[in-house]
Amino acid sequence: MGTLPRLGSGLGYRAELAEDIDLHADRIDWLEVISEHFLFAREARERLRELARRFPVVPHGVELSIGSDREPDAAYLEALASLVEDVDAPWFSDHLCFTRTDEVALGLLAPLPRTRQVARRLAGRADWVRRTVGRPFLLENITYYVDLATPLTEAQFIAEVLEHCDCGLLLDVANLDINARNHGFDPLDFLDTLPLERVVQVHLAGAGEEEEMTLDTHSEAVPARVWDLLEEVVARTPVQAALIERDANFPDDFTELLDEVGRARTVLASRPAELIGGA
Numbered sequence: 001m002g003t004l005p006r007l008g009s010g011l012g013y014r015a016e017l018a019e020d021i022d023l024h025a026d027r028i029d030w031l032e033v034i035s036e037h038f039l040f041a042r043e044a045r046e047r048l049r050e051l052a053r054r055f056p057v058v059p060h061g062v063e064l065s066i067g068s069d070r071e072p073d074a075a076y077l078e079a080l081a082s083l084v085e086d087v088d089a090p091w092f093s094d095h096l097c098f099t100r101t102d103e104v105a106l107g108l109l110a111p112l113p114r115t116r117q118v119a120r121r122l123a124g125r126a127d128w129v130r131r132t133v134g135r136p137f138l139l140e141n142i143t144y145y146v147d148l149a150t151p152l153t154e155a156q157f158i159a160e161v162l163e164h165c166d167c168g169l170l171l172d173v174a175n176l177d178i179n180a181r182n183h184g185f186d187p188l189d190f191l192d193t194l195p196l197e198r199v200v201q202v203h204l205a206g207a208g209e210e211e212e213m214t215l216d217t218h219s220e221a222v223p224a225r226v227w228d229l230l231e232e233v234v235a236r237t238p239v240q241a242a243l244i245e246r247d248a249n250f251p252d253d254f255t256e257l258l259d260e261v262g263r264a265r266t267v268l269a270s271r272p273a274e275l276i277g278g279a
């Protein structure tokens with residue numbers, strides 16, 4: 001994973017932000033796009049090709065459902081391979097979860113039973129997807145609000161998956177913070193358990209609060225806790241790319257997002273000199 005390009009600090013491309021992204025391209029190193037918005041829509045794909053001439057672009061999927069029993073749809077994978085080729089993506093990503101059963105599309109990223117058997121099956125599936133699409137593939141940790149008793153902790157489960165496949169980790173630091181708060185574990189213990197050398201990219205976002213729960217809303221500024229966690233990760237391992245995710249409650253002043261992109265860039269560049277050699 002260390003051979004992948006260092007993209008720097010970017011922003012999740014959303015239609016609501018398109019105009020501002022265009023105006024402030026010099027302050028955004030790269031863009032992540034939602035794969036499913038561009039897989040089969042010809043006009044949208046043409047616009048994306050134009051963006052890809054100006055920015056590195058990484059497709060980030062939400063519907064691969066890599067944890068489902070059934071293999072991902074062949075037409076979906078073919079379109080995804082075409083998309084990553086079209087934008088010459090350095091990698092592509094999706095989530096460690098399932099989003100549908102044989103009969104039902106859940107409409108959410110659902111957590112998997114955390115057993116070694118499930119982790120190894122998922123790892124095999126991830127390698128198959130990576131080979132089929134033909135580019136490096138990153139898996140992202142999700143949020144979950146109900147945590148059933150399972151043999152492995154979330155960090156142990158992710159480590160088990162990564163041990164058995166040649167994929168990277170998209171570490172969503174905000175998701176880690178949300179899960180740690182909702183389920184009462186120490187995020188630093190979580191980092192201790194992960195093979196951090198597999199982290200290629202991080203996500204940063206702000207969460208909502210409702211009664212006793214922290215919610216994965218991407219609707220607020222990145223909080224201090226998440227910045228602290230990012231610094232902790234960067235102190236431990238090289239990170240090729242950081243990304244600000246904002247999906248709701250877009251600020252009137254776009255410079256708020258640009259400042260977050262800039263702050264993430266600064267944190268990435270703060271890596272101790274004695275560790276940079278391994279980057």
Ligand SMILES: [Fe+2]
Nearest residue numbers: 140172203245
């Ligand atoms: Fe994320």
